[in-house]
Amino acid sequence: MSSVAAPLVEMTGISKEFPGVKALSGVHLKVERGEVHVLFGENGAGKSTLISILSGVFRPTSGAIRIAGDEVSFHSVHDAAKAGIGTVFQEFSLVPTLPVFENLYLGRELMRGPLTDRRAMLAGAQRLFAELDFDIDVTRPASSLSRAQQQMVEIAKAFLSNARVLILDEPTASLTERETERLFSFIGKAAASGVGIIYISHRIQEFQKIADRISILRDGRLIATVPARETSERVLIELMTGRAVDQVYPKIAHRADGPVIMTLEGLRTAGVHGASLEVRAGEVLGCAGLVGSGKSRIWRAAMGLQPLQSGRITLKGRDVTGAATRALLNDGVFFLPSDRKSEGLQMTATARGNIELSLLDRADVAGPFGFVRPRRSRALTDAIGDKVGIARPAMDRAVSKLSGGNQQKVLFGKGFGDDRDVYIFDEPTVGVDMGTRMALYQLIKDIAEAGKAVVVISSDLPEVMNLSHRLLVFAKGRIAAELSGSAIDEENVLKHFFAETEGSA
């Protein structure tokens, strides 16, 4: 029987083995009522496996789970939901074509005889949204909602089954700063009402605002559980990586008089309403802004990835307005897309195969009649692999089997096949662990210090602030500010983030 004193969630000695891999070994986790408990660790540290076990996706190899003192054993997500565990997975689990209220009740429709009770579901959804203070029309199709609103619906869905424990897996990954604020105020409310919250995140600055305790995982083991208020960022990173970290962000030497390599003038495209900028050699140009501010779309338009409405683009003094993506790439531009899975990599090909694609046009690789010289190509791909830090055995494995960090390294590697003049990195470290991050920052430093022009577009504010020599802040499709040197500080940047964005829901 449950006792009042028992913790809400108690996982003891949880181990999980997959064929050939020990994902978790002997992990303990305790979550109290009303607590916001953060799980922190590098990719592959076991965070996702741990919550997958708690939410019924996997069964542990050994160990016990108690919910409010009662030992439980979940065979499915459904089982866990019945025990009051609501999980908001990283990937949204909404059906875009169905209206919100039908999404809420999907899989547990209210029935009246053999037919679904549409009216009762509609009323139930409205009641729940009113209770949660979410202002969303429940008859709208899920596809018409913003990311944040979809997130709200996901959370509401978890609450519909009276969740006592709410698991949020990287919930802010696709949210804007303001949407994140709303989510946090909600998390605060939920915790105050006694719900236990397990929050998984990479973003230290962010979760320190809401966390009560932080559990750090590394290599499938629990390293420590620490009170959030008394633990500094530096300590957390050291606990996570297991090594002292002097500085995550390298100091990049700035060549002040670098010539202008690329210019965008009066560029207009969907989501960008006239913006001009120039890119200089030996300098890192940062682009910050909320999701939807146009910081990414301006470059996508310049690269020919979305229709250009007007404006002029020059590269090394030549007009390349409206040039095809392929032409720009051949002309010495490297573009690293933000979504490696859908735009960056051939997921079923090997790491080597992916890197090789960027070599095929090289005269020394393409031999007579354009046939590839295998030995030459192999040597070059190996060299690139070494440069970006991919272990040799990983080179010949399918990219889909590699960790997120290694995948991102492969994506970076595609930029080293040929000599380029401009490197555009759109979200260079998205979904990547701290160790890989630091390796990628080092690569960016090397490129910039070799005299190349570098553009870093990022939603990760500390990242883009620390890497940039010059920082453009985008808001509502325009450049709200250009900051450089010591003017780049968080307060200053954030001020421009919201300068013009009132009313954008």
Add this chain to the structure above:
Amino acid sequence: MSMPTTTIAEDTVAPRRSNALLAGLRAVFLRVGVLPFFLFATLIAFSLVSKEFLALQNLTNVARQSVYLILVSLGQMLALVTGGFDLSVGTAIALTSVVSALAMVTLSHMLSPDMLWLVIVLGCCAGLAAALVIGSINGLGVAVFGVSPFIMTLGVQSVGAGIALFLTGGVPVSGVPYEFGDILGFGRVFDIPVPVLVAIVAAATIWLVMNRTRLGKHIQAVGGNAKAARLSGVNTTKVLFIAYALCALLASVAGLLLTARVGSGETNLGGTIALESIAACVIAGVSLHGGIGRVENVVLGGFFIVLLQNGMNIAQIGSYMQMVLLGSLLVLAVILDQFRYRLLVGER
């Protein structure tokens, strides 16, 4: 589309008015798809060619002829809404026709003439069962083994057609009881032709299934986002299986009605119906991406295709050219669907 004519006095108002018109057309396009535009264009074009096209007599005829395609399209819609499609509907029809006819002929030799009704009912059941086997194989392949619907139903299409030809040796099965054709083919109840009645009942049932039952919502969910459906506790395997089984059954009903109409078991009854039913659905706004589709529009879509064929016949367009036009129309509809889906659901 015809341009609105503007008089001089209206010149200043005209742009705003045409904007409102465009916005209205866009809303209709997003809601219903291309069907209203195609239907409108067809009605205008063929009524210009011939007066008899819009005559009530002709339209009733078209309605009666479109029953078979509507039934198949309703089933096709189920497969499309799950995000797949069924190329083997023609085979389901052929097999239904051959098996039901063979069963009736065999049984009528075995049983006494006063048990004629039993013969007909059992024959129909045999036909439906044959199609159910086809549908189950499709469902098994797509839902359980994860074969792409394209390959699965293409393969089954060939298997079924081969079996139907093997059973009959390619010769039509004659000797089907006269009463079978008399009732299901040419009969009337309350002065409504039986096939039309069957189609009305089928359409109403499918409407209810899609809009007011758990199964219907789950079919939409699987097509909209299969992973999300699974995470929400929907048994996606079961739902997919049922969708393909129902698709074959609906085609089978059309097969029975057609068999009754022609009075013999024929292997070539479902010749081009796979293409036509997919065209009817897509034109009616059923998305090839899955998740989107409305029963009432599909009924209209089936009607539209037959109306178009009727119009082309009246306009004396040869059957070869008709194939060209129908194929092009399908592709055009898919292109527009692509565009519409992007507007509805966004880029992802």
